Amino acid sequence: MSYHFNAIEAKWQKYWAEHQTFKAENNSDKPKYYVLDMFPYPSGAGLHVGHPLGYIASDIYARYKRHKGFNVLHPQGYDSFGLPAEQYAIQTGQHPAITTETNIKTYRRQLDQIGFSFDWSREVRTSNPEYYKWTQWIFVQLFESWYNVDIDKAESIERLIFRFSSEGNTNVNAVCDEDVSSFTAEQWNAYSSEEKQNILLKYRLTYLADTEVNWCPALGTVLANDEIVNGVSERGGHPVIRKKMTQWSMRISAYAERLLQGLETIDWTDSLKESQRNWIGKSVGASVTFNVNGHDEVIEVFTTRPDTIFGVSFMTLAPEHELVSKLTTDAQRSEVEAYIEATAKRSERDRMADVKTISGVFTGAFAEHPFTKEPIPIWIGDYVLAGYGTGAVMSVPCGDQRDYDFAKHFKIPIPNIFDNVDISEAAFDDKSKTIIANSDFLDGMNYKKATKRAIYELEQLGQGEGKTNYRLRDAVFSRQRYWGEPFPAYYVNDKPQMIATEHLPLMLPEVEKYLPTEEGEPPLGRADVWAWDRLKAEVVSNDLIDNVNVFPLELNTMPGWAGSSWYFFRYMEEAANRDAVFATEEALKYWENVDLYIGGSEHATGHLLYSRFWVKFMYDRGFVGVDEPFKKLINQGMILGTSAIANRISNFGTMGGRDERGIDNVGENIGNTFISKSYVDEIRKVSQEYKSGNPLFRITLKRNGVFIGGNQIENEKLEVLSEFLFAKTTPNTGQIWIGTDSFEKIRANVNFVNSADELDIVKFVEYQKEFNESTFLHEDDGSFVVDREVEKMSKRWFNVVNPDDICEQYGADSLRLYEMFLGPLEQAKPWNTAGITGVHGFLKKLWKLFVADDGLKVDDSEATKDNLKTLHKTIKKVEEDIENFSFNTSVSTFMIAVNELTAQKCSSKSILEPLLILISPYAPHIAEELWHQLGHDTSISTAAFPVFEAKHLVESSKNYPISFNGKMRFTLELPLDMSKEEIEKTVMAHEKTIEQMQGRTPKKVIVVPGKIVNIVG
């Protein structure tokens, strides 16, 4: 009986599905463990071998934890709202729900055939109304909440209303919009309901505001900062411009400090935490207000260096700063306006690309220094960003390089306020070495003292206070798209009202086209039935809008991260109980949060920050019992492709060649000509040898030989090449010049290349038809060899490998093992299908250890000492490896174990059965099959993990490496209980030692019992 992996795998996948083997229990005596993957967006392209890497790792861990006696929740689902389905809908008219459904089917089939132990009964899809009902519900809760700074948590908006009506807002310490004015209880109670709503909107955790947004005209939507890469949209690479729009925003800034502090409590990688810290961008300093000469307005700035306040020699405002037009003097007005216009025209991308150019304009106005009362010129410059801090800076050229450069450029004085520091060349920004001078009451103080004193003095003047600033901005939450969650909001007199939660979900309406309307409204503006009847509590036709009982509904939809910010809680609840709640209290209490989360690092500042924010909010409001979603998080590295490069000849010179039309032959008439690798390597080698710095180096091929710089060289390879090329040129071509740059990399489909890098030319030209008129210079043995290059797995490089093909050819167990064997989980590594024969061969050997031609060969024979030693060292190593997520090394360990047991001719059930359990998380199908062949009738996944017994590894002797001056010369088997002295005596007396020493006396002999002997001298 041989190893028929296809049949075995299909059989057990069916068995697991039918027996619901991996269904998690919400009531269990076992300890719980929650293993989660970042759920996929079901794209039309399906999975390539890079995608399942993290799923395989988490699956191994989940299966391992089950063996270890845990009740494991290991679910999977789909992040099924999103742009690609909508783009496809725009192009084809196909409803995104249909595309999504089709894609999900493909994903499910692909996932199923890899043998994951997912509990599919808990699947979620963010685009399902039963799911997004609760996304909308959470949105309503955010709307109905405000952030109370005094208790540092979110509270119901009802409590805020109560406080307003009883004490006004002066003592309310909230995170809110900056433009709220103070009012008393009497004033509040006298406000109209509309005025009250206006004020409350400034406090709600989700609110409508006119914000500068990243508008992407090509996609017709707003993008979040993390959806923009290098100034263009992450999806599609379209340009992005700044635009002011009324948008829903999330007051994530309220949680900045807690999001920062929370990082200390979770087990994530340093790089990920660092990304989030940078994104939150906390800086501690002071806010300072400057009076403006001749104006009532003041300019507020934020500075991290209040200690340098006496070094201020000018101020700079962002060109967009609201005071600019008021302050600008008539004399300067035309210049300032021209500058503002020029800046507005420059795209964000230009501004980023060009950080070297210093530009700015003087406004003509002066501010007053808070202490010296000296006038300070006010400039505008685009190096100051409107979106950060107050959009204005106090410029201290001696202490900040940008201010310094600006001052130099515009010949503004650079006063030096540092003791004993030369600032003639550059600014001085080393806080630790700062001693302040020329600064009145700050003279002689260090950074820390001076900062404290400066803030104190500013407070005395009423012109400043200590302040902490965060880079983290409130998150824009509206998207002008169709395929997303509708906001459960309608508008009464343009003021947003929430639909009562009992009427949710508010279902996505049908539209005939998925494009924005002619008036520029989002696609939902095309829906005819998209108005809210407040009396009937249902969606009705737009014709019925009377703004009395029937009102227009919100036309934007929620962004991609809405549904993914809480899905991990949804899995906790069984499908049957999901209607009335997003998850029951018992389920939430039992599963708490995700113990292990595996996914890509690209979500560092998007998904992973937003979900932490939502979880903290839900925690504050008592909806969940935890304030962090993911206790431990691992980023899997990307699997890269190994492209196959066929070298095509181009860019070479000829002489004397004319074709039949009399046109100079410069190479184009040789057509598609491919040269096998060894010839290319030969050219590279020869060029390397003779080039000596000449970048234009060429080898000259003549009909009578190969020449370099006029000298003939003997080179068989190049002579063959020469003959081949001359055969393709016109008869009177005299010379051909060729060099390392004479080749063009043509990528061939990697699936047509074998493990020896030989290209199947027939398939290649059949598949890449543009090359079907090509000629090939083969190796001596008739093969054609390609170069290999590692790059991202992508269709355009023809290096995509589909897991379906791998499963068919080698099986899912081979795929799983090979993905792990490739290298450390967190590391990026190239996929090369050639190597899979190694793990596949291992599975065959494993099979043979159990099964002979005539059937099962496992018996009840007693295990030998060696058998036990092999087993137990394997148990130890594999257990350590899994706990450390070092899956690659455990695959090697299995190989060693099977090699050893095969050599030992082990057939003992007492050894082979535990071995099977060890392997089953990695290669579950073969393990399950052999397990049942051994006579079990329940799944191997329920078997207990073997227990390591140290006694089997106890050795009585050790093969000591004997080193001389640190270099190992020979080994010597010695008993482990031998004393240091005896070891030294024995080693010194050994003939090889005497030979090594050649009569010298050792200066020192180091003996580390159980480790090493080192003889010095």
Next chain:
RNA sequence: GCUGAAGUGGUGGAAUUGGUAGACACGUUGGACUUAAAAUCCAAUGGCCAUUAUGGCCGUGCGGGUUCAAGUCCCGCCUUCAGUACCA
């Protein structure tokens, strides 16, 4: 620029607290089996030198250092990848 990660054979990668560098695989070469191929099995495989077996020298990005002993620790560089960037 800043932050983080990483540089080890032809390739992917191993190497507990510093203690036999290159495990395990791929590939390559030679051999067995076969009409042949595939599959399987056996042997060799870091480089250089030597060869009659024994051997010798060099080797973990580069340059220093600590140590009996360094891929591992310290100092200074270089390179690659990822993230971020006029953040006051």
